[in-house]
Amino acid sequence: MGKIRVVLRDTLNELGMTQKELAQRTQIRESTISLLTRDAGSSVNKEILARVMDALEIDDIRKIIKYEPDEK
Secondary structure, three states, X not given: OOEEEEOHHHHHHHHOXXXXXXXXXXXXXXXXXXXXXXXXXXXXXXXXXHHXXXXXXXXXXXXXXXXXXXXX
């Protein structure tokens, strides 16, 4: 089975934005943003993803989530 990874850290780095700035823009706790950027946890709230995408002004979820198929 493949893996789904949160790659928010990469996008923040590309945009030159800190986790703290994203937390302020989204009104999401910094600890939650930190969990996302570390790809920690086993689930992601869709509302949080939408708020992050709105704040980053992106419309392609692949900028923050990637699917990595198993190597065969």
